[in-house]
Amino acid sequence: MTRDTRFSALAADTRWQAAWDADNSFATPDIMRSDNDRPKAYILEMFPYPSGRIHMGHVRNYAMGDVLARFKRMTGHDVLHPMGWDAFGMPAENAAMEKGVHPGGWTRDNIASMRAQLKRLGLAFDWDRELATCEPDYYGQEQALFLALYEAGLVYRKESFVNWDPIDMTVLANEQVIDGRGWRSGALVEKKKLSQWFLKITDFAEELLHGLDTLDKWPDKVRLMQENWIGHSKGLQFSFKLTGSSDGFDVFTTRPDTLFGASFAAISPDHPLAAKLAANAPQLAEFIADCRRQGTSAEQLETAEKRGFDTGLTVEHPLDPNWHLPVWVVNYVLMDYGTGAVFGCPAHDQRDLDLARKYGLPVHRVIADGDHVAQVYESDEAYVGGGKLVNSHFLDGMSVDEAKAAVIARAEHQGWGKGTTVWRLRDWGVSRQRYWGTPIPFIHCDACGTVPVPSNQLPVVLPEDVDFSVPGNPLDRHATWKHVDCPSCGGKAVRETDTLDTFVDSSWYFLRFASAPADKPFDPDVIARWLPVDQYIGGIEHAILHLLYARFWTRALERLGMINVKEPFASLFTQGMVTHETYSRVQGEGLPPIFFAPTDIDRTGDGATLKADGSSVDVGRVIKMSKSKKNVVDPDNILEQYGADAARWFMLSDSPPERDLPWSEAGIEGAWRFVQRLWRVFGETQNLGDSAEDKALARKLHQAIAGIAMDIEALSFNKAVAKVHALTNDIEKSKPSATRAEACRTLILLVAPMMPHLAEEAWSELPDSQRTAHLVAHAAWPVVDAALLVDDEVTIAIQLGGKLRDTMTMAKGADKADVEAAALARPKIAEMLAGATPKKVIVVPDRLVNIVA
RNA sequence: GCGGGCGUGGCGGAAUUGGUAGACGCGCUGGUUUUAGGUACCAGUAUCGUGAGAUGUGGGGGUUCGAGUCCCUUCGCCCGCACCA
Numbered sequence: 028m029t030r031d032t033r034f035s036a037l038a039a040d041t042r043w044q045a046a047w048d049a050d051n052s053f054a055t056p057d058i059m060r061s062d063n064d065r066p067k068a069y070i071l072e073m074f075p076y077p078s079g080r081i082h083m084g085h086v087r088n089y090a091m092g093d094v095l096a097r098f099k100r101m102t103g104h105d106v107l108h109p110m111g112w113d114a115f116g117m118p119a120e121n122a123a124m125e126k127g128v129h130p131g132g133w134t135r136d137n138i139a140s141m142r143a144q145l146k147r148l149g150l151a152f153d154w155d156r157e158l159a160t161c162e163p164d165y166y167g168q169e170q171a172l173f174l175a176l177y178e179a180g181l182v183y184r185k186e187s188f189v190n191w192d193p194i195d196m197t198v199l200a201n202e203q204v205i206d207g208r209g210w211r212s213g214a215l216v217e218k219k220k221l222s223q224w225f226l227k228i229t230d231f232a233e234e235l236l237h238g239l240d241t242l243d244k245w246p247d248k249v250r251l252m253q254e255n256w257i258g259h260s261k262g263l264q265f266s267f268k269l270t271g272s273s274d275g276f277d278v279f280t281t282r283p284d285t286l287f288g289a290s291f292a293a294i295s296p297d298h299p300l301a302a303k304l305a306a307n308a309p310q311l312a313e314f315i316a317d318c319r320r321q322g323t324s325a326e327q328l329e330t331a332e333k334r335g336f337d338t339g340l341t342v343e344h345p346l347d348p349n350w351h352l353p354v355w356v357v358n359y360v361l362m363d364y365g366t367g368a369v370f371g372c373p374a375h376d377q378r379d380l381d382l383a384r385k386y387g388l389p390v391h392r393v394i395a396d397g398d399h400v401a402q403v404y405e406s407d408e409a410y411v412g413g414g415k416l417v418n419s420h421f422l423d424g425m426s427v428d429e430a431k432a433a434v435i436a437r438a439e440h441q442g443w444g445k446g447t448t449v450w451r452l453r454d455w456g457v458s459r460q461r462y463w464g465t466p467i468p469f470i471h472c473d474a475c476g477t478v479p480v481p482s483n484q485l486p487v488v489l490p491e492d493v494d495f496s497v498p499g500n501p502l503d504r505h506a507t508w509k510h511v512d513c514p515s516c517g518g519k520a521v522r523e524t525d526t527l528d529t530f531v532d533s534s535w536y537f538l539r540f541a542s543a544p545a546d547k548p549f550d551p552d553v554i555a556r557w558l559p560v561d562q563y564i565g566g567i568e569h570a571i572l573h574l575l576y577a578r579f580w581t582r583a584l585e586r587l588g589m590i591n592v593k594e595p596f597a598s599l600f601t602q603g604m605v606t607h608e609t610y611s612r613v614q615g616e617g618l619p620p621i622f623f624a625p626t627d628i629d630r631t632g633d634g635a636t637l638k639a640d641g642s643s644v645d646v647g648r649v650i651k652m653s654k655s656k657k658n659v660v661d662p663d664n665i666l667e668q669y670g671a672d673a674a675r676w677f678m679l680s681d682s683p684p685e686r687d688l689p690w691s692e693a694g695i696e697g698a699w700r701f702v703q704r705l706w707r708v709f710g711e712t713q714n715l716g717d718s719a720e721d722k723a724l725a726r727k728l729h730q731a732i733a734g735i736a737m738d739i740e741a742l743s744f745n746k747a748v749a750k751v752h753a754l755t756n757d758i759e760k761s762k763p764s765a766t767r768a769e770a771c772r773t774l775i776l777l778v779a780p781m782m783p784h785l786a787e788e789a790w791s792e793l794p795d796s797q798r799t800a801h802l803v804a805h806a807a808w809p810v811v812d813a814a815l816l817v818d819d820e821v822t823i824a825i826q827l828g829g830k831l832r833d834t835m836t837m838a839k840g841a842d843k844a845d846v847e848a849a850a851l852a853r854p855k856i857a858e859m860l861a862g863a864t865p866k867k868v869i870v871v872p873d874r875l876v877n878i879v880a
Numbered sequence: 881g882c883g884g885g886c887g888u889g890g891c892g893g894a895a896u897u898g899g900u901a902g903a904c905g906c907g908c909u910g911g912u913u914u915u916a917g918g919u920a921c922c923a924g925u926a927u928c929g930u931g932a933g934a935u936g937u938g939g940g941g942g943u944u945c946g947a948g949u950c951c952c953u954u955c956g957c958c959c960g961c962a963c964c965a
Contacts, residue, residue, distance in 0.1 A: 033919095076965050116965065189963075200963040248884055252960070255883050325961050329881040359881090363962095378881080452962095459963065529965070567959060570884080575962095604958090651958090681892040681905060687958080689892065697906055700919080707920090745893070749904035756904090824900035829946040831900050869945055875899055879945045 030792070034706035034785060036670020036699075043787040044149055052804045053096075053151040056105045058556045068099035069107045069557050071537055071596075073565030073573075077112045077137040077159075081144045083605035083652055083690055084566070086662050087678040090781075091602060091744060092564050093150045094679065097780035098739045100151070101808040107557055109540040110145065110152040112138050114161035115464045116529045117200060123463075123495040130463040131491065134161055144662060149671045149783050151804070156540055160532035165539065166465040167486025168548040169531065172584070174468055174479050179587050181227045184477065187456055188297070190323055191219035195498040198460040201324050211498075218319035223458035224467055224525065228579045232257055232450045234593075235578055244598035246685075249570045256571050258451020263435050264366065265444025267292050267342035270351050275342065276300055279365030279449055283438070284430035285372040287419035288393035290383060292342050292354045293335065293371050297362035304338055304356075311336055311356065318358045325361070333381040334358045345443045346420070346434075357382060363453050374404040375411055393419045394427065455576065457528040462493055462501045464526030472513035472520035481514050487522070500524055533573055534580035537563075537595055554590050559597040562742075567601040567685075574599070600742050603687040605678075607658040609647035610635055620645075622657040625692075626664070649689050660690055672782035673699040679744035679781055701752070702785055705778065708758055709789035712771045712797070716763025727757045728770045729815035735777050736808065744781070751778055772797060779803045824875035825850045827859055843870045850876040 047053065058067060072092040075085055089110075096108035112134075119130035126133075138159060145152070158165050176182050190199040192209035198221075203210045228235075236257045239250045263283035268275040276294065280286075294301055296318040305312040314336040321327055335357040344350035352370065359378050360369055373383035373390040383390050390404040395414045402418045404410075416422040421437075422430045438444030458467070466487040468480040480487055490508040493501035502509060502524040513520035535548070541557035542549040565573075574596070581595040610628050611620040623644055629636045635646050652659045665674050677698035682688040731754040738747035754774065761767050772793065779786035783804065790803040800806045818839060823846060825833040833855045837846060847868050850856060860880060867879040 073965095078965090113965070118964085198963075201961095202964045204963095246885095252884050256961085258883095323963080326881080329961090331881090455962080461963090528963070530962095533965085566965095567885085568965085569960095571960060572962065573965085648957095683893075686886075686893090691891085691906080693906055694892080701905085703919080746904090749894070752904050822900080826900080826946075829899095829944095834900065867945065869899090871899055871946095875946090877899080877945055 030710055032707075034703055034788065036672060036702065036784065037667070039784045039788045040147065040149060040666070040671045043784045044146060046787070046802065047149075047151070047804060050802060050804075052802060053100075053106075053108065053153050055107050055109075055153045055156065058105055058107075059553060063105070065103055065105045067107070067557060067561070068096070068104040069537075069541065069560045070096040070099065070562050071109070071540070071560045071564070073563070073569065074111045074113050074533070074536060075141065076116055076118070077114055077134055077141055078118060079137040079140065081141050081662055083660055083662060083678075085145075086148060086674060087605055087684075087688060088564060088566070088602055089145065089148065089150050090675045090678045091600075091684055091742065092562070093148075093675075094739060094744060094780040095562055095564075095742065097151050097783060097804070098736075098808070100804070101776070101780065101806060102736075103807070107156075107541060108152055109156040109158075110150070110154070111156075111158040111536060111540065112141075112160065113529065113533055113536075114138065114159040115166075115526075115532055117461070117463070119463045120461060120495065124498075127495075129491070129493075131161065131489075134159075134463075147666050147671060148662075148675065151783070156543070158536065158539055158543065160465075160529070160536065161463070163486045163488050164545070165536075166532070167488075168539070169465050169527070169535070170468040170480070170485050170487060171482060172535065172548050172589075173465075173527070173531070174482065174485075175587055175589065176226065176583055177479055179583070181230065181583055183225055183227065184222055185225055186220045187223045187225070188218040188319075188323055189221055189223075189460070191217045192498075193217060197498040197500075207320060207327075215320050217316075218321075218323055221458070221460070223456055224523075224527075226455040226457055226579075226583075228455045228576070229450060229452055231579050231582050232259070232452045234582055235452075235575065238578065238582070238594055241594060242596075242599070245596075246599065246601060249567075249574065249599060249601065252570050253575055256452065256575065259448065260451070261446065261448050263431075263438055263444050264447040264449075265345055265438055267345070267352075267354075267368075267370070269354075270341045270343060276368050277366040278368040278370055279447065280369060282372065282375065282431070283434035284416060284419075284422065284425075284427050285375045285393050286344075286346060286370070286434055287422065288372040288374050288391045289344060289352055289370045290373055290379075290389045290391065291371040292352050293357040293360050293369050293379075293382075294354065295360040295362040295367040296356055296358060298356070298360075298367045300368075301338075301356045304340075308338075311338065314356065321358065328359060328361065329378075331358060333378055333385065335382050335386060337386070345438065353388075355382070355386075364451060365449050373409065375409055377409040377411070380407065380409040391418060393417060393422075455528075455530075455579070457531055458525040459528055460500045460503070460524075461526055462489070462495075464529060465532065466502070467523045467525050467527055469523040470511055470513060470520045471523065472516060472518060474518055475513055475515040475520075477523075478513060478515045478520070484514070502526070530573060530576045531580075534577045535584070537577070538581075538584075538590065549590075551590055554592070558590070558592045559595055562598050562600065563596040564600045564602060564742075566604070570601065600685070602684050603682065604651045605690055606649045606687050607652050607660060607690045608649045609656050609658045610644045611647055612644050622655075624657045625660060651687075652690070665695060669695055669699040670702070670784065672785045673702050676701065676748070676782055680748045681745055683745050684742055701755075702782065705755065705774070705782070705785060706789070708755060708771055709775060709785075709792070711758075711763070712768055712775075712789075712793060714763045714771075715765050715768050718762070718764040719766075721761055721764045721766040724757060724761045724764070724770055725766050725812075726815045726818065727754060728766070728773060729812050732773065732777065732809050733811045733816055736811075739780065747781070751781075773809050775803065776806060776809050779806070821873045823850070823873070825853060825856055826875060826877040827856070828879055829877060832856060832859060839873055841873075843872065846870050846872075846876055850878065 070092050072088050096106050100106045114134050119134050122133045123130045190204050192199050194212035194214035204216050260281050262281035264279045266275045266277050296315040335355040338354045340354040341351040371379040373380040374392045391402050392404045395417045396410045400417045413427045416425045416430045435446040468487045470478045509522045538549045542553035584590045585593050610623040613620050636643050677695045731750050734750045735747045758770050775786050775789045786803045821839050822834050833853050865878045869877040
């Protein structure tokens with residue numbers, strides 16, 4: 028049989044994808060089978076939103092999970108590696124409005140084309156477990172879970188603000204608010220209060236915080252971000268009494284030590300007192316209305332210029348009844364945090380200082396900053412560091428922590444306040460005034476109030492006949508869907524027309540992947556076997572919200588006794604983005620630059636020209652691939668040109684997986700050339716040459732087997748790739764031998780998780796006697812000969828005063844004294860020492876000798 | 881603004897976690913093979929210096945026999961901020 032000198036990637040991709048399909052190679056084993064003694068591996072990548080096309084970020088994410096899943100299969104695990112679709116969400120409704128298509132049809136078409144793209148990558152998914160959150164068999168079960176949480180008292184309704192577009196008469200997402208205006212209408216966005224559904228995630232604040240301690244296989248940065256997000260803080264809650272009134276309001280502070288530096292009390296524009304005062308004060312009402320045009324995001328609130336309105340009221344200082352502080356309504360105090368009111372201490376809080384300087388309020392130092400102790404505070408930068416208390420009566424001389432404790436103790440003793448813990452975490456608002464989401468299974472009845480939909484009437488299915496020609500929620504104006512009989516009294520009633528936040532959909536999909544019975548959300552016994560997910564892989568942008576919500580949902584179901592796991596993801600890996608340089612040309616003053624796609628560009632040395640006319644364009648920074656900057660590379664073109672294995676290989680090469688990966692034409696071509704190079708090496712599997720053994724190569728082979736396995740386990744794919752390169756170099760440099768032939772055969776297995784099509788092709792060429800399975804997909808990872816892992820000689824560095832001067836080869840494990848003597852005996856070293864006796868000699872076994880002269 | 885992260889040759893990065901900085905790849909330079917281009921193969925490639933050598937991990941300072949790694953400080957870039965997914 029003659030062998031092609033070139034590996035035909037396209038033909039191999041098709042052939043082996045068909046073979047895996049026919050063989051059902053990646054079916055999930057029945058984990059409940061009675062004789063099962065294999066370890067399990069649940070490998071999960073964050074499921075994608077079906078936008079229509081996969082992008083390189085997906086390719087990278089799924090290539091990583093795939094390598095791990097295939098590797099785990101080779102190392103004898105029961106593997107669950109599923110794929111599905113986070114299929115509800117705004118883009119489908121936007122498409123409906125812009126193109127007149129139905130969100131369902133648009134979404135399902137997108138799923139079909141993205142599924143085909145993923146299949147072309149040769150990903151080892153169990154497609155039988157595919158799910159889409161927009162299908163009633165999924166969201167119906169989600170409704171059942173939502174009702175279970177409701178029964179358990181974890182769901183409630185309250186009034187809350189939304190971004191309201193007064194022209195389009197619709198609720199906007201934060202991303203639809205640009206510079207305070209609606210993205211379509213351009214209208215100034217207002218905050219509007221609506222009655223909405225909430226999940227009591229705050230009930231779990233403490234658990235979610237302490238649970239982080241058990242997640243030792245999560246990145247520290249993610250745990251830290253979640254810790255800060257949950258935001259456990261201890262402080263003082265106390266009441267300010269309004270001067271000349273028995274009324275007052277509560278404030279919370281984490282800095283009770285600075286109480287003597289107070290110069291005003293501040294309440295949120297959304298504080299009840301502000302609303303009460305505004306009723307008789309048109310200017311204050313106008314100020315509050317103005318604040319509500321700021322939008323709802325914390326970022327907008329905190330970056331906006333600090334502004335305030337003096338209500339004219341004053342409150343008594345709790346430590347000195349004769350000291351009166353003015354009460355201001357300020358735009359940076361959040362109603363959702365603490366009590367919605369604070370005292371302002373400008374010297375030691377930047378926001379308060381900004382406000383004080385703007386309105387000429389007093390600024391008193393109470394914490395000494397080194398030698399600076401004067402009460403009058405001059406700087407425009409607040410001092411937030413530690414130090415001794417000054418200008419603070421009985422607190423003078425104490426440290427910040429002592430003063431905090433002293434003030435709290437006095438407040439508790441005198442009865443005007445108490446030490447309190449507050450959480451930054453807020454309850455999760457899950458209401459969305461939109462069509463394309465899971466209907467919230469409730470019915471509003473004038474007589475009975477808000478009534479859950481009885482479980483035998485689930486799922487509440489979204490109506491298909493909806494009209495997107497006018498803005499707003501089509502469910503709300505649907506002619507028939509919302510009108511139902513009350514399940515309780517049988518009278519006329521209306522359905523809840525809000526749908527669930529799509530984060531709810533992604534908060535339990537990993538359970539449904541493991542077990543998806545038709546009549547209930549999941550089977551707890553099966554969940555008990557598969558969960559937790561052994562390796563979860565996704566973008567760092569999900570570090571807080573998605574991951575926190577999924578943890579909460581899992582704990583809530585556990586509290587309800589529905590499952591027995593507390594933490595859904597045992598190990599988390601956050602991969603970096605795929606980036607590309609940008610090509611642009613300025614159009615003229617005031618105009619945004621025009622961007623060009625990489626496919627329209629010829630890259631020359633340090634510049635770039637347009638293919639169409641050869642004119643030059645500017646090469647811009649390397650940034651995340653995005654449609655608006657046109658710096659995207661379509662995976663389909665790459666697959667067609669180079670095949671799946673080259674694409675996968677490039678995604679895994681070079682950049683550490685947690686860091687960004689800059690896509691380049693040169694890079695993918697390099698990967699493609701390496702695929703061809705391996706193909707040639709795989710042609711040497713039967714070339715025994717003259718010698719039977721090549722000890723040095725055997726050593727390198729076994730070091731590679733062990734090293735690559737370790738790197739894959741650690742998801743350090745770039746290092747695994749480097750080791751494959753190094754072994755390939757070693758094989759090519761060595762003379763034909765039985766060892767070399769064996770190394771070539773073993774190399775097939777080593778690259779199989781990363782380049783499965785090439786591996787199958789090479790594997791199929793081996794005689795049956797050299798194959799442990801008919802497909803490499805079923806083959807076992809090669810066994811390491813531990814005796815070959817250690818070298819018997821090591822190179823030892825010789826330093827003089829920490830600078831490298833010489834190296835020598837010694838037997839591994841050589842005695843310290845021998846190593847020292849050998850180093851001192853080196854002619855170069857002796858010459859440099861010139862007979863002087865070293866002060867000190869440091870010997871690091873098998874590593875180096877440092878001689879301090 | 882708040883929270884988190886990253887920074888090493890022309891480029892992506894490696895460095896057994898305080899012990900020979902630059903593995904491996906890309907690119908580039910020179911050469912061989914090929915009708916030619918591509919492919920493939922061989923050699924070289926941190927910087928300065930003819931050399932011995934010196935310098936070098938964003939900048940500055942420190943700890944240490946020894947720092948890319950630890951500490952302080954500073955600059956730049958990226959991610960998240962609760963209705964994007």
